[in-house]
Amino acid sequence: MPTATFRIWRGGSDGAGAFVDYPTEVSEGMVVLDAVHRVQAEQAPDLACRWNCKAGKCGSCSAEINGHPKLLCMTRLNTLDLTVPVTVEPMRAFPPIRDLVTDVSFNFRVKPTLKKFAPRPADVADGTWRMSQRDIDRVQEFRKCIECFLCQDVCHVVREHKKHEEGFIGPRFFVYSAALEMHPLDTADRLGDLKNENGLGYCNITKCCTNVCPENIKITDNAIIPLKERVVSRFYDPVTRLLRVLRS
C-alpha cells in the first residue's frame, strides 16, 4: 500500500507545540480524517481530534489542511499532493485545547445574546401557519449551516483583529440572524442590534467565509449584504429618515 506523510500539530492549551510527521499507509477513497484515525490507532493513541458523523453533516472535524480551513472528513486525499507532507493543524482563530481540538465556546456564548425567533400568531385556528415554498427557499439555504465555524476561523475580523472580543459575532451569526430576519413568520427586529452591538459594519465583504463554507452557503451575497442593505435603508437612507422624523 502506498504511504503518505501527515504533518500533524501536537500541542497543548498553552499554545506551545510542534508539527510531528506521521508516515501512514493510504488507500483509495480515503479522506484526511481516515488518515488521522489511522495515526491514532497505530502510532499516537492520545492524538486529540473532534469528529462525529464522518459525512459532512455535523461540522465537528474542522481544521486547517495545508493552511486551508476544511472539514477533515470531506477532504479526499486524491485532492492533495501526497508527494510532500500534508499539514494538518487546528483552527488558528480559536484558543488551542489539545492537538487538533480548539476552544470554540465563544460561538456557543454568542447565540443566546441574539434575539430569538418570535413567530406571528398562527394563521389557522388549529395553531398552524401557511408559507409558500418560494418564500422559504432563502431561509432554508441558511439553515443548511452545520456550525463547523470554519467561516469564523477564516474571518479576518476575528482571526487578525480579534473584534469578536468586543462584540463582533462573525459570519456564522450573521447567517443565523439572516435566517431569522428573513423567516416569513418572524416578527422581531434585529437591525439595531446588528448595527450597534454585533459589528455588522466590520465586515468588508472579502467573501473568505463564503469560500470556505462546506455547505456552499453564499454567506456574503445572500446573508451579510442583504442585512447591510437593510441596515442602510433603515438608518442612513435620507428619505426614510425624513419619514421617521415626520411620523414622530
Added chain:
Amino acid sequence: MSIQQRFAYDVLVIGAGGAGLRAAIEAVGQGVSVGLICKSLLGKAHTVMAEGGMAAAMGNVDDRDNWQVHFADTMRGGQYVNNWRMAELHAKEAPDRVRELEAWGAVFDRTSDGKILQRNFGGHRYPRLAHVGDRTGLELIRTLQDHTVYLGVTVHMEHTVIDLLLDNGRIAGALAYDRERGRFQLFSAKAVILATGGVGRAYRVTSNSWEGTGDGHALAYRAGAELIDMEFVQFHPTGMVWPPSVKGILVTEGVRGEGGVLKNSAGERFMFGDIPDNYKPQTASDAEEGWRYTQGDKSARRPPELLTRDHVARCIMREVKAGRGSPHGGVFLDIAWIKEKIANAPEHIRRKLPSMYHQFKELADLDITAEPMEVGPTTHYIMGGIRVDADTQASTIPGLFAAGECAAGINGANRLGGNSLSDLIVFGKRAGEYAAAFARANGVPAVDDGAVKTAIDASLAPFSRGSAGENPYKVQSDLQDTMQDLVGIVRVESEMQEALVRLEALWARAAAAGVEGHREYHPGWHTCLDLRNLLAVSEAITRSAIERKESRGGHFRDDFPAKDPAFGKFNVVTSLDRDAAASSPAGMKVSRLSIPEMPAELRQVIRDQEQ
C-alpha cells in the same frame, strides 16, 4: 483522585440529541432546574445525521391518513412485539410535536397550499414524513438547540458519564468527566433521563458516529435496570459500500421514496420477486404502478423497494451472495433513471436529495443524477433498549427515565423509517414531563462516596497499565469484527455461541487496556471507557438473539427462518445478575416477559387496516 467539581440539578438529562433536548425543554418548562450533559459539542449528536423525515399522521398530502393508520403501520412493521401503548401514544401525539417545532422556528418543505409537506417512506401507507430535503435531522436538532439555549438549561458539553449513582435503589445522579481537562465531576440529581442513542459502533459497518457506543443501555444495565428486545438490530438496507473509507455511511430511504429503484447486476428489479404475504395487498404489481405511487397517485400502491428495512436488507444480501451484486459487494440504487419520466430530472434530484448528491459527489466522485449508486446493508439502529413505562418513560429504577433510541418498546422487531425522529420528540417530551414531576415529589438523594471512589479508581486504571496494556483501539476493532461476522444480519446458533466465547476474551482484554499520557482530551483513554459499554450491549444482543429461536423483523436466524407465533407473545429481557457478576464480567441474566394483551379497540384498529 477525587471529585473536582460538583453540580446539583432536579433533573439531569444525559444526551443532547433530539430526545435529550426535547426532554430538557419540557422539564425546564415545568419549573425545575435542568442540567444537560452531551458527549460532543451541542448540536453534533447523531440526530443530526437523520435524513428522510419524521413520521406524523397530519394528513397534509393524503387526507386518508390518521393516527389509526400510523399505529397499524408501526405495529405491522414491528411484527406485533411492540409495546402497543407506546405505538398508540406515538401515533396520536406526533402531529402536535411536529407542529410545535414549526412554532420554534423549524422550516419544513411545503405543499402547494402552504402546509408542511409529507413524503413516502418504507412501511408507511400514506405520505407521512415531514421533512426538509434530506437533512431533516439537522433541522430537528438545530431547532431544539436554538430553542433550548434561551431557556436556562445548563449545558455541559464534551462530558462523558462513567456511571450512574444510586441511593438505596433510587437514582441519585451520575459520575462524569469533562474531556477538555479530564476532571471528575459529580452530578447529583433527583431524576435522571437517559437519551444516549444507539450502539452501532459495536459493528464494523455502521452508519453511526463514534458516540454510538451504547452508553445509556450499559449505564442503566449496570445500575440494575432491565433491557428488552436487544436481539432486534436494524440493518439499514442502503449504506454506501465504496470507497472503503465511507463504507456504512447512510443513503437515505428518501431516494427510494422519490422514485429510486434497486437493481442487481443483471439489471433486474429484484424486489418484485420477494414480497411478503402480509404486504402483498399494499404493494404495487408492476414498475409503472410503483412509479405512480412515488409521484403521489393515490390510486397506486407502493413499490417493493419501500417494503420494511429488514426485508429489503435481506433481499440485498441474497442478491450479493447469489453473485448478482455490484462490483464492490452491494447492489445498484438508481435515481438517475427518472429522467425517462420527468423533464429536468437532474435539477429535481438535486433539489429533493441535496445532501445525497453532495455526499456521493464529494466522497465517491459519483454524480447520482447520471449514474446508479452502489449500496449495501449497514448497522443503523437498535430497536431494543431500556425497558420503560409507556406513558411516563420511567425505567425499572425509581427516578431513572429513558427516551429515544436507548429506550425500547415502540418499534418492536423492526422500526419504520421516520418513526425515530417522531419517537424522539413524543417520548422526549413525556420523559421530561414525568422526570420533572418525580423530582418535585421526591427529596434530594444521598450520594455514596465509596461507590464514587471505586468508579474513579477503575476508570483511571488504564493509565497505570500504560502502553504495556492492550491497545484499546485494537480491542474495539476486534469486537466490531466479532459482532459483524457472528451476530449480524443472518444469525445461527453455533456462530453466536462462538461470539460469546470471543466476547469473554474481549472482556478480559478490555480490562487490561492501557494508555500513556495525561487525561486532557485523550481519545485513547476515552476508548478504554467506551469498551465496557460496547461489550455489555454486544453481550446483551448476542444472548437475546440466542434466546429468540425464530426469525422476526430485524432478527433473522438461518437455523429458524420462520416466524413462530409462540415467540410473538413475549419480549426477551437481559439484566444484571449481581451474584453471577462476581464471577463473569457481565453476569448477564436472560428472561422472558409476556406482552400484555392489546385492548379490543386497538385490535380492531389493526383489523380495519389489514386490507
